[in-house]
Amino acid sequence: MTTPPTHSGRRLGRTTTRRAAEAVVRAIIYLCGWMAIIILAAIAVFLMWNSFRAVNEAGLFTMLSGTAWYPTSSPGKFGMLPLIVGSLYVTGVALVVCVPVGVAAAVFISEFSGRLVKEVMKSIIEFMAAVPSVVYGLIGVAVLIPFVKDAFSLMSGMTAVTGGIVLGIMSIPTVISISEDALHAVPEELRQGSAALGNTRWQTTFKVTLPAASSGIFAAVMLGLGRAIGETMAVLMLTGNAAVMPASVFESVRTMTGTIAAEMGEVVQGGLHYSVLFAVGLVLFTITFGINLVADLVLERQRKRWRR
Amino acid sequence: MVSPLLVTGDGTLSYGAGSVTLPRADAREGAASKAADLQGSFSLADVSVAYGRDRVIEGVSMYIPPRAVTALIGPSGCGKSTLLRCLNRMNDELGNVHVGGTITLDGADIMGRAMDPVELRMRVGQVFQRPNPFPMTIWDNVAYGPRTQGIRKRSELDELVEESLKGAALWAEVKNNLKKHAFELSGGQQQRLCIARALATKPEVILMDEPASALDPISTQQIEDTIAQLKDSVTIVIVTHNMQQAARISDQTAFMLRESLDEPAHLVEMDETRKMFTNPDDARTESYITGRFG
Ligand SMILES: Nc1ncnc2c1ncn2[C@@H]1O[C@H](COP(=O)(O)OP(=O)(O)OP(=O)(O)O)[C@@H](O)[C@H]1O
Ligand SMILES: [Mg+2]
Helix, strand or coil: CCCCHHHHHHHHHHHHHHHHHHHHHHHHHHHHHHHHHHHHHHHHHHHHHHCHHHHHHCCHHHHHHCCCEECCCCCCEECCHHHHHHHHHHHHHHHHHHHHHHHHHHHHHHHHCCHHHHHHHHHHHHHHHHCCHHHHHHHHHHHHHHHHHHHCCCCCCCCHHHHHHHHHHHHHHHHHHHHHHHHHCCCHHHHHHHHHCCCCHHHHHHHHHHHHCHHHHHHHHHHHHHHHHHCCHHHHHHCECCCCCCCCCCCCECCHHHHHHHHHHHCCCCCHHHHHHHHHHHHHHHHHHHHHHHHHHHHHHHHHHHCC | CCCHHHHHCCCCCCCCCCCCCCCCHHHHHHHHHHCCCCCCCEEEEEEEEEECCEEEEEEEEEEECCCCEEEEECCCCCCHHHHHHHHCCHHHHCCCEEEEEEEEECCEECCCCCCCHHHHHHHEEEECCCCCCCCCEHHHHHHHHHHHCCCCCHHHHHHHHHHHHHHCCCHHHHCCCCCCEHHHCCHHHHHHHHHHHHHCCCCCEEEEECCCCCCCHHHHHHHHHHHHHHCCCCEEEEECCCHHHHHHHCCEEEEEECCCCCCCEEEEEEEEHHHHHHCCCCHHHHHHHCCCCC
């Protein structure tokens, strides 16, 4: 309109190419957005496809409710319950360790420490997260196994508690950094408002800051849980890997992840045992998917309630 | 018991620094003798504030009369908020802040160790520039301060909540919805909720830092009405950039100025609002009020 007529031809051409470029970029972005869903669906389909033989021959219900895991006897027994319970025990202990410690550390870093301490702590936590899980496993073997054995006067120190404690320590960085973000996101004005009403820093933290950050802290715990339930190496080194129903957390357990990692190397490709391990993977996938779904739903409900 | 005027009047404290115009004693005498037990007066003598090495305020001496509205005006950055935060020691929260001089509330030094900042803040409430209700229900917001004071009885809290919401002119709008989340209120309602929250600890003074600057004209009007209604029962110190607002609602006005960035701000003039706005003693006050700078 305001462009001189001599330029209009060129301008039109440029607009067309730009429009095409925009369409391409948009398509790529859409594809990337859908990629996550496609990959997730592909994983689910792949797991289901490979566990088809197990479901067919061993039976889904038999596997899920069976308490005997003798995959190499003939005929093999594929009761997964000890593995599921083993994973839950280890994860439960890990939560008991990482939630209080992680949240308390986040509160300290966000509410009570000066800038220098904060920076130092944050780098230490990042470093903690970067240590490979085998190293945690090694330290657990050297320190925690003898300690647990003596402390609870057990026959063996390789128990669900041992694995759970180390997993909990490994999950602490996740819990701290996400909880700290959530606390940091609470507006300073709320703390000032509480202080102006005669509250100490502690009272303010418990009555205003923590509740205001609760949804973020919940997300932190869920992510810590996800990390713990999926961890393989450290538990393999620490829990003793006895695939029997544990009576308590002070007994040896074998987790789902540990089972897959330990047995996959020895199975016949395409065989029944092979397929059953995929079924274990499918159960693991379903559990983590469920945890994330619940976390998302809770977070979404919280977000609606807390929106300003 | 000595009347606050005797302790805090110009006789006992030296207002040597600067060309400070004192509120004339006879101006307040009528009001003071009517109710000799009036509480909530501040006396500041040679108050200075520094953030680290940055001296922001120096040599501020003033008397803030009880049961009246005192407005603090001045260009942005002249230390109005800083001075306000001295009155309930909220500067303590910031760290690396040095406050010098003497501040007394009804004759009692508020800066010494003898004054517990927690107790002081129960007596000197604050309303902030942006409404900052807590993420909880209306009822819980108002009951927050009293609960901190240790009041647990439900009936007592109910009574305080009602009284405070009435004091903040919000009761009629929310009385059927006390369990509603505070974030569901409008901005103006939220600010009045914050006033109610401050009232609930039964303070003698309420500090307001530009309480209406984030609000629409109608909400601003409601806040101003609330202030007018409150000043019979509490002392109000308000910071405002709105000259009309200062003229409308305040009894006393203090004008602060930071003449250059290398020197700290000081109190230029303080007097009855009517005089400040019609016939100020200082030429700088007149040019600020008439909008020639700032
Ligand atoms: N927390 C702080 N740390 C360091 N300096 C500060 C801090 N708060 C304020 N200052 C400085 O103190 C001076 C006075 O600030 P203050 O907020 O009291 O001014 P004000 O008069 O309230 O301004 P406005 O009208 O813009 O709100 C400014 O120069 C500011 O940079
Ligand atoms: Mg200010």
